[in-house]
Amino acid sequence: MDNQANMEPAAGSAAVNAASDAIELLKSDHRSVEKLFDAFDKAGVDDLDARGTLAQRACEELTVHAIIEEEILYPAAHKALEKTNELDVDEAYVEHYLVKTLIEKFDSLKPGDQGFDATFSVMSELVRHHVEEEESELFPELRKSGVDLAALGQQIATRKAELMKKLEAAGSKLVGDRSLSFGRVA
Numbered sequence: 334m335d336n337q338a339n340m341e342p343a344a345g346s347a348a349v350n351a352a353s354d355a356i357e358l359l360k361s362d363h364r365s366v367e368k369l370f371d372a373f374d375k376a377g378v379d380d381l382d383a384r385g386t387l388a389q390r391a392c393e394e395l396t397v398h399a400i401i402e403e404e405i406l407y408p409a410a411h412k413a414l415e416k417t418n419e420l421d422v423d424e425a426y427v428e429h430y431l432v433k434t435l436i437e438k439f440d441s442l443k444p445g446d447q448g449f450d451a452t453f454s455v456m457s458e459l460v461r462h463h464v465e466e467e468e469s470e471l472f473p474e475l476r477k478s479g480v481d482l483a484a485l486g487q488q489i490a491t492r493k494a495e496l497m498k499k500l501e502a503a504g505s506k507l508v509g510d511r512s513l514s515f516g517r518v519a
């Protein structure tokens with residue numbers, strides 16, 4: 334039997350989330366993507382449909398998550414931690430860069446291709462490490478700094494809803510369309 338009943342609702346949770354502070358919102362994104370990683374690990378090696386769908390969904394969620402952190406949380410963290418733990422914010426940007434580079438590989442890699450599973454595995458390890466660092470270092474430092482996490486949470490919830498709408502409208506093409514996502518410097 335599967336665990337579909339335990340999946341978090343894809344929609345309708347925005348109102349609940351809007352009441353959370355920035356850190357709670359981002360942590361709930363982390364749990365959601367970890368569930369996708371676990372499901373990918375449990376999917377049969379030959380279940381290419383499941384692997385493809387889970388990888389795509391994970392890349393989408395990570396893309397949206399990275400955008401809101403880079404647009405809203407990290408700049409606030411940079412400012413708040415300027416004199417103390419700035420290095421943790423800089424490291425977070427570098428880790429995002431690496432994750433994004435691996436996500437881009439899925440523009441051309443298809444389930445069953447040589448390298449698909451390996452790329453997903455390395456990407457998920459990197460994300461798990463990054464999440465662990467955010468939750469054990471960056472987030473507690475930010476909470477201690479006294480920054481207004483409720484206000485940041487509102488901004489994050491609003492931006493996330495906007496990006497999710499865009500993602501749905503694009504029919505899951507957001508990840509492949511860099512113009513909508515990372516705002517890369519050419």
Ligand SMILES: [Fe+2]
Nearest residue numbers: 402425463467
């Ligand atoms: Fe991050």
Ligand SMILES: [Fe+2]
Nearest residue numbers: 359402464467
């Ligand atoms: Fe994060």
